Amino acid sequence: MTTAALTITPLIVPATLDEANAADFRAYGALNRQICDEQVGLPELAPDAAQMLPDWQDDSDSLDLGFVAREGDEIVGMVTVSFAQESDANAAEIDLLVPAAHWGRGIEEALLDRAEAEGRTRGRSVLQMWTLHRPEEGERMLMPRTGWGRIPATAESDLVASYGYTLEQVERNSEFDLRRDTEPLRDALRAALDAAGPDYRIVEWLLPTPPELRDGYAAVLARLSTDAPSGDMDFVAEVWDADRVIRRDARLTGAGQTVSVVAVEHVPSATLVAYNELLIGADRSGTTHQFGTLVSKNHRGHRLGTIVKCANLLRWRELVPESPVVSTYNAEENRPMLDINEAIGFVPVSYAGAWQKKI
Structure with a gap:
């Protein structure tokens, strides 16, 4: 043969x-x-x-x-x-x-x-x-x-x-089961909003990003490449502006995908300081994917991660009721974000190894 x-x-x-x-x-x-x-x-x-x-x-x-x-x-x-x-x-x-x-x-x-x-x-x-x-x-x-x-x-x-x-x-x-009782999410969101206080407020939208939010969104997206735990992986500091947000929005929505963004604005400085993204393809009965989630380093400790996650999950239940589950990745050393996930009901279903070679 x-x-x-x-x-x-x-x-x-x-x-x-x-x-x-x-x-x-x-x-x-x-x-x-x-x-x-x-x-x-x-x-x-x-x-x-x-x-x-x-x-x-x-x-x-x-x-x-x-x-x-x-x-x-x-x-x-x-x-x-x-x-x-x-x-x-x-x-x-x-x-x-x-x-x-x-x-x-x-x-x-x-x-x-x-x-x-x-x-x-x-x-x-x-x-x-x-x-x-x-x-x-x-x-x-x-x-x-x-x-x-x-x-x-x-x-x-x-x-x-x-x-x-x-x-x-x-x-x-x-993964998070979207069919579960929402009351624990609502309780967690209320407690986190009380802890954060009046200096922070929720801002939410569906892609494409409204023009007045593009600059602020670009700034917080750029932080994901520098602020998220990545060990010694060599990730470049990404350069973002309003035009890149427009390009990304077009790529993400170009195939009939739906993307919900929940962000937190720091009211005194009028800047976006945390965000969470949920995305699903044209088949609304499929798995939802959490894309970026980040709290800017200088605004951590105010439970903003809980706010953006819980608020977006609750919003998603109304937007895409057919989707059964949300899937997300987090670095194992990112205990603050994993603590939030575990507290609101995410359970581990698989793992990924990040490998690197210098040549």
């Missing part, structure tokens, strides 16, 4: 998913979900092809490249590489997608080699990857350099480690 030679070609980004050349991109969306299902049993962790396409079509803020591995006409794996476009960005972010049926035959190494070569060609000095893990004990448990959290070793984590990557951080993926 002979096996067709492995070929690796660039992933085509179509104008629409109905184009004749869109088959590979549709396959990318399906493969992304298949990998999440195989690795942690949560296919909806991954966005579908329609949700991803606007991001791939606009490289203003992040350049995304993909490569498709085939044996004959069969797709046997893919890899993507993302490059932040800030002038001082050092890292290339790699996502390796090889299903279990094709793992262990050299395909994953060939794709990872191709991705690393792309990072080097584009002058990046840091390579980053994320691996998915079930919430269970394994024969070998891996501890990140932060010292917070642990994950069971997998075939992919062994591959990444063999390539010289270091496990820098563990992130917890938690």
Whole structure:
């Protein structure tokens, strides 16, 4: 029996998913979900092809490249590489997608080699990857350099480690059951608002962001890249302005997605100092994803994280009553945010390992 030679070609980004050349991109969306299902049993962790396409079509803020591995006409794996476009960005972010049926035959190494070569060609000095893990004990448990959290070793984590990557951080993926009684959320929100006092008020909107809020929203979004715990992962300080908010809003809403933002304004300074985002795709019966959540460093200790989370979850129940669950990621060392999650009912369902290699 002979096996067709492995070929690796660039992933085509179509104008629409109905184009004749869109088959590979549709396959990318399906493969992304298949990998999440195989690795942690949560296919909806991954966005579908329609949700991803606007991001791939606009490289203003992040350049995304993909490569498709085939044996004959069969797709046997893919890899993507993302490059932040800030002038001082050092890292290339790699996502390796090889299903279990094709793992262990050299395909994953060939794709990872191709991705690393792309990072080097584009002058990046840091390579980053994320691996998915079930919430269970394994024969070998891996501890990140932060010292917070642990994950069971997998075939992919062994591959990444063999390539010289270091496990820098563990992130917890938690879910909140949207069908549960809302009274505990309402109680927590009332208590947090009382603790915060009159210097803080809630501001909420659906994307696209109203013009008068774009500058303030840009400022608080920029803080996510610098204020959120990230261990020693090399994340560039993102540059945000009103125009970037407009571009991001267009990407997020371009595939029929709905995004709710609840923010807190510091009344004396008239600045946004905390925010929480909830997003769902065109299928309103699917999983809701929490995107950014942040409280600016100089406004922590006023229970603003509880305010934005609880207020947005309550709002979401009215906006999208069909969605059963909210999924979110938090660094294991981010105890203040995990404490809030645990108190209001989020439970861990999977974990991610953040890996990094300097070249």
